[in-house]
Amino acid sequence: xxxxxxxxxxxxxxxxxxxxxxxxxxxxxxxxxxxxxxxxxxxxxxxxxxxxxxxxxxxxxxxxxxxxxxxxxxxxxxxxxxxxxxxxxxxxxxxxxxxxxxxxxxxxxxxxxxxxxxxxxxxxxxxxxxxxxxxxxxxxxxxxxxxxxxxxxxxxxxxxxxxxxxxxxxxxxxxxxxxxxxxxxxxxxxxxxxxxxxxxxxxxxxxxxxxxxxxxxxxxxxxxxxxx
Amino acid sequence: xxxxxxxxxxxxxxxxxxxxxxxxxxxxxxxxxxxxxxxxxxxxxxxxxxxxxxxxxxxxxxxxxxxxxxxxxxxxxxxxxxxxxxxxxxxxxxxxxxxxxxxxxxxxxxxxxxxxxxxxxxxxxxxxxxxxxxxxxxxxxxxxxxxxxxxxxxxxxxxxxxxxxxxxxxxxxxxxxxxxxxxxxxxxxxxxxxxxxxxxxxxxxxxxxxxxxxxxxxxxxxxxxxxxxxxxxxxxxxxxxxxxxxxxxxxxxxxxxxxxxxxxxxxxxxxxxxxxxxxxxxxxxxxxxxxxxxxxxxxxxxxxxxxxxxxxxxxxxxxxxxxxxxxxxxxxxxxxxxxxxxxxxxxxxxxxxxxxxxxxxxxxxxxxxxxxxxxxxxxxxxxxxxxxxxxxxxxxxxxxxxxxxxxxxxxxxxxxxxxxxxxxxxxxxxxxxxxxxxxxxxxxxxxxxxxxxxxxxxxxxxxxxxxxxxxxxxxxxxxxxxxxxxxxxxxxxxxxxxxxxxxxxxxxxxxxxxxxxxxxxxxxxxxxxxxxxxxxx
Numbered sequence: 001x002x003x004x005x006x007x008x009x010x011x012x013x014x015x016x017x018x019x020x021x022x023x024x025x026x027x028x029x030x031x032x033x034x035x036x037x038x039x040x041x042x043x044x045x046x047x048x049x050x051x052x053x054x055x056x057x058x059x060x061x062x063x064x065x066x067x068x069x070x071x072x073x074x075x076x077x078x079x080x081x082x083x084x085x086x087x088x089x090x091x092x093x094x095x096x097x098x099x100x101x102x103x104x105x106x107x108x109x110x111x112x113x114x115x116x117x118x119x120x121x122x123x124x125x126x127x128x129x130x131x132x133x134x135x136x137x138x139x140x141x142x143x144x145x146x147x148x149x150x151x152x153x154x155x156x157x158x159x160x161x162x163x164x165x166x167x168x169x170x171x172x173x174x175x176x177x178x179x180x181x182x183x184x185x186x187x188x189x190x191x192x193x194x195x196x197x198x199x200x201x202x203x204x205x206x207x208x209x210x211x212x213x214x215x216x217x218x219x220x221x222x223x224x225x226x227x228x
Numbered sequence: 229x230x231x232x233x234x235x236x237x238x239x240x241x242x243x244x245x246x247x248x249x250x251x252x253x254x255x256x257x258x259x260x261x262x263x264x265x266x267x268x269x270x271x272x273x274x275x276x277x278x279x280x281x282x283x284x285x286x287x288x289x290x291x292x293x294x295x296x297x298x299x300x301x302x303x304x305x306x307x308x309x310x311x312x313x314x315x316x317x318x319x320x321x322x323x324x325x326x327x328x329x330x331x332x333x334x335x336x337x338x339x340x341x342x343x344x345x346x347x348x349x350x351x352x353x354x355x356x357x358x359x360x361x362x363x364x365x366x367x368x369x370x371x372x373x374x375x376x377x378x379x380x381x382x383x384x385x386x387x388x389x390x391x392x393x394x395x396x397x398x399x400x401x402x403x404x405x406x407x408x409x410x411x412x413x414x415x416x417x418x419x420x421x422x423x424x425x426x427x428x429x430x431x432x433x434x435x436x437x438x439x440x441x442x443x444x445x446x447x448x449x450x451x452x453x454x455x456x457x458x459x460x461x462x463x464x465x466x467x468x469x470x471x472x473x474x475x476x477x478x479x480x481x482x483x484x485x486x487x488x489x490x491x492x493x494x495x496x497x498x499x500x501x502x503x504x505x506x507x508x509x510x511x512x513x514x515x516x517x518x519x520x521x522x523x524x525x526x527x528x529x530x531x532x533x534x535x536x537x538x539x540x541x542x543x544x545x546x547x548x549x550x551x552x553x554x555x556x557x558x559x560x561x562x563x564x565x566x567x568x569x570x571x572x573x574x575x576x577x578x579x580x581x582x583x584x585x586x587x588x589x590x591x592x593x594x595x596x597x598x599x600x601x602x603x604x605x606x607x608x609x610x611x612x613x614x615x616x617x618x619x620x621x622x623x624x625x626x627x628x629x630x631x632x633x634x635x636x637x638x639x640x641x642x643x644x645x646x647x648x649x650x651x652x653x654x655x656x657x658x659x660x661x662x663x664x665x666x667x668x669x670x671x672x673x674x675x676x677x678x679x680x681x682x683x684x685x686x687x688x689x690x691x692x693x694x695x696x697x698x699x700x701x702x703x704x705x706x707x708x709x710x711x712x713x714x715x716x717x718x719x720x721x722x723x724x725x726x727x728x729x730x731x732x733x734x735x736x737x738x739x740x741x742x743x744x745x746x747x748x749x750x751x752x753x754x755x756x757x758x759x760x761x762x763x764x765x
Contacts, residue, residue: 057599084291150592153585175286194583200548203602210548211283213426216386
């Protein structure tokens with residue numbers, strides 16, 4: 001029973017840990033703001049929020065979008081460089097894939113790269129339109145991000161991510177892209193959202209949380225409809 | 229030098245070793261040592277966190293479960309790697325836990341279909357041990373029409389609406405699917421909880437999925453066995469009567485030698501490590517390796533090519549509901565198809581659609597576009613079909629030293645060389661053709677489209693290399709797993725395979741191991757009754 005109780009608490013504990021990490025972030029890392037944090041030279045608002053406006057569904061309210069960005073920031077904070085990563089020799093089928101034969105460790109935290117990529121977005125915006133990325137209209141910011149994502153995805157090899165071909169935003173979320181040629185904050189934020197319970201639920205318009213132990217009650221029926 | 233003495237020394241703490249140790253302990257064998265090169269896996273309480281980190285960061289939930297600093301060795305064909313697992317519990321600490329039995333036909337391939345080789349035992353001989361293995365592991369399943377002496381220990385894991393859709397779709401195509409059996413609890417069983425659908429079966433965070441380390445921990449805790457971790461066996465030594473006198477080993481942590489001395493040795497290191505160890509233990513009397521007077525050691529290794537296809541079907545499948553479990557049919561294991569008598573299993577699972585960064589035209593998608601594309605694709609269900617094809621490998625396929633991979637203690641690692649000469653290649657091609665024809669016929673009849681077809685390639689569920697037989701000139705072990713050449717050496721599990729079957733093979737490895745353990749227990753009892761002085765005080 002103790003076991004089950006721990007499982008039942010897992011989701012709650014994870015959420016609490018993520019919220020705590022988000023709240024503590026500015027004090028833990030005073031020298032460098034995390035992606036998604038406010039910056040003194042960024043008075044118009046978070047560059048991450050501006051990016052989120054482009055890469056997340058427009059149906060998200062401002063609060064919902066900011067919560068996604070905060071959770072993403074917590075995810076970045078929780079990244080552990082050097083840890084052994086999943087290698088697909090662990091399953092017979094996936095071991096067929098050519099990218100699977102290497103032992104892999106988590107690369108350096110993407111945090112610095114993401115910051116530099118946000119800086120690059122700003123530079124591009126100033127070069128093209130003379131204003132910060134956060135001050136761009138949706139058409140202009142969409143064009144810049146789209147080009148960057150296109151460029152990153154074009155460098156992916158067919159087997160970088162999954163065997164089906166089209167690069168997928170895997171359930172594994174942004175971790176699937178870290179260290180690949182598509183290691184970009186815009187893609188990572190999309191992967192984070194669309195791999196989350198909320199993202200999956202929004203796609204199906206049903207409550208389907210693939211990240212919790214859900215039991216079997218009602219499994220014989222379609223998942224219940226998502227409200228909102 | 230550290231010396232460890234016991235009545236029975238079980239080399240290898242994987243699923244075969246765990247079951248042998250459990251059977252011996254229950255029979256009252258007083259002194260059992262189980263030795264493994266690996267270390268203890270994370271305690272169960274740590275596994276929920278491992279599962280969460282795996283999902284969130286793709287971190288490997290079984291860190292370090294390989295020879296330190298060594299990538300897993302491959303094989304000559306570049307196929308699936310053989311995992312030198314370095315956890316107590318072995319590969320079944322992170323298995324899918326799918327536990328079908330072989331069929332009666334698997335044991336009589338040559339008689340029935342003119343290829344492969346008949347086993348020295350029948351399905352009926354192994355059936356009681358299948359039954360026992362299912363009880364010990366805790367298998368959930370539903371009747372599949374195959375012969376069995378007892379029902380599954382537990383009913384199947386509840387079927388999701390998605391799997392029901394797959395079952396109905398296949399039914400329209402004329403294929404009756406049933407729940408694949410799994411060593412996962414559908415109700416509390418053996419002190420472990422029922423599955424609660426975490427969908428992270430690779431690392432089960434609740435203990436609902438069987439893992440051999442559960443058995444070994446319990447035995448060690450009850451002082452029924454001495455579990456010796458991080459000691460790697462390098463070589464077996466024989467005495468003048470060709471009995472195994474001791475196993476020379478090394479302490480993985482310190483590099484110090486260890487001597488394991490015992491009346492009986494059970495080689496449960498699995499495939500390909502058991503035949504490789506015997507080959508590495510050559511002596512002047514056995515220059516081709518211990519237990520190898522027949523010259524078949526490390527040969528006749530088996531496995532089965534796999535074919536996988538993703539299909540879209542007209543029925544809606546939500547995905548993400550419970551995509552860990554499969555449905556299956558054993559029909560084509562029992563009723564071969566085509567001129568080549570192709571045999572294969574067929575399993576199916578519901579799969580989720582994934583969000584894509586590119587649309588069908590190849591353009592990048594952002595935000596609402598990703599969502600819209602995902603929603604459109606999700607109106608059609610995604611099904612993954614998989615078949616394992618029966619292919620019999622001959623004596624050209626073998627286990628050799630890998631000249632480029634070495635253990636930290638200096639010995640070469642094994643390398644498997646699967647040779648697709650004329651016969652297996654013909655069966656592989658015919659199998660791929662027939663399976664593809666079946667998949668396409670299913671979509672034509674029940675609706676759908678093959679999206680992705682992969683194989684036939686690789687060969688999971690490997691075994692053989694110490695095949696059993698009645699004839700000591702053509703086999704390594706007798707029909708109970710005892711080496712023909714060494715009366716106190718038993719081989720347990722996968723290496724004994726004669727043919728590889730065409731379905732997940734772990735339950736068969738387990739049944740063989742239990743049969744071997746039974747024979748050893750019987751012999752020890754007989755010896756004690758004939759020699760009362762051997763009775764323990």
